[in-house]
Amino acid sequence: MGVGHAHRLYRHGPSPVHRLPPHCKIAAVLCFVVVVVSTPREAVWAFGLYALLLAAAALAARVPARFLLGRLLIEVPFVAFAVLMPFVANGPYVDVLGLSLSEPGLWGAWNILAKGTLGVAASVLLAATTELRELLLGLQRLRMPPLLVQIASFMIRYGDVVGDEMRRMRIARASRGFEARGVRHWGVLAQSAGALFIRSYERGERVHLAMLSRGYAGTMPVIDEVMATRAQWSYAAALPAAALAVCVMGWTL
């Protein structure tokens, strides 16, 4: 059981960004990412400006740079491929520090790295200022298919329950002298995974029964309606609007 009462990506604070309605923030981040992705990669300065915009947003949200940069590390496995590109791509080669690197490869790597990092930074900022269930409410408000919202909501609710069950099964295995030492033991692990699946499936059936008993008829009732004022929308729009201006400059200059 976690000690905290919020997800560890979330950082509680009293900032105006925290108080924004979740669907405004989700829409703003989505627009920002779309704008960033559609910027020509040759406009290197534009990405610098985007980074400054995000830094300003982080400042307004009172999210310290250390926290933000720490969370950015999640990106590392995904950009490993980008680092390989200059070595494997074809085309005209340039010499960098005595290595012969492909020029289109370098541009491709830069493209992925810059856009990926900005996208992840924007998402980390969103997660740091919005609680998980608020995110769900926001997605619901933005007319995301209700089934997907329900699945996400059950994942959050039952993640810990299933995790606990898995931990108990591991303890039960270990108590009977089992230790996973090699390929020969994978069978046992696979059986445990299967058992966990069956148990979760049966729990799903029991939860469905409990839902029916309380009047569930296919759709989740709306309990919290999130509303946004025009002022809140314009405040949230500041980030993508500024980014759009930069993007337009990137295409015209």
Add this chain to the structure above:
Amino acid sequence: MTAPAPSLQVSGLAYAYPDGHQALFGVDLTVARGERVALLGPNGAGKTTLVLHLNGILAGGEGTVSVAGLPVGKAHLAEVRRRVGIVFQDPDDQLFMPTVREDVAFGPAAAGLRGAELEARVAGALEQVGMAGYADRPPHHLSFGQRRRVAVATVLAMEPEILVLDEPSSNLDPASRRELADILRSLDVTVLMVTHDLPYALELCPRSVVLSGGVIAADGRTQDLLCDEELMSAHRLELPFGFDPRSVTVPSL
């Protein structure tokens, strides 16, 4: 003036599962408004099958069930499920929403309640079980006893005609068990309690019925039934070691 219709009237209820296993062989049971009745019986006696008939989850066999005069059937399933509040054995199955408040609001919101009225209903139900301070907690951060109490609140929020509890005392430590008993005693609602915990039945329910082999085998004062050794052993009912039902004073029928 005529007496109010009984909270629960089951007559001639028989049911066989689709695989052919017959669980109920003609059950007759009437529970008057405001009564607290314990439903006792060995494992496999058909207790759960009976409970699932009360709000129309299972149907299609012989016989009828009516709740406060309303027959359980396809026509008014929503109203029946509002009137019959089932508290399932595992609170993790019952509490499926991200926060306690949303979970308690689920039933009334599904019935169409909104806004201040909904808030008042949620606050009232949590107050009744002494969990008012926990509204914004996620269920998995509560202790087991607290979760069980919230599960009771989720049903109370629907203002049911009859509260059906499946093994309410299971897995509770003695203090939580006593707290739950105090709560159940304080409620002004008809209660049907399925349990193996015979002292708990004696403490809370003046009347008991024994379901055995798919029929009601006995119906009477809880103390009389528990003192009838022949009846008890015939239906695999056993008192805990050292417990003498004659030695305690109990509420009168």
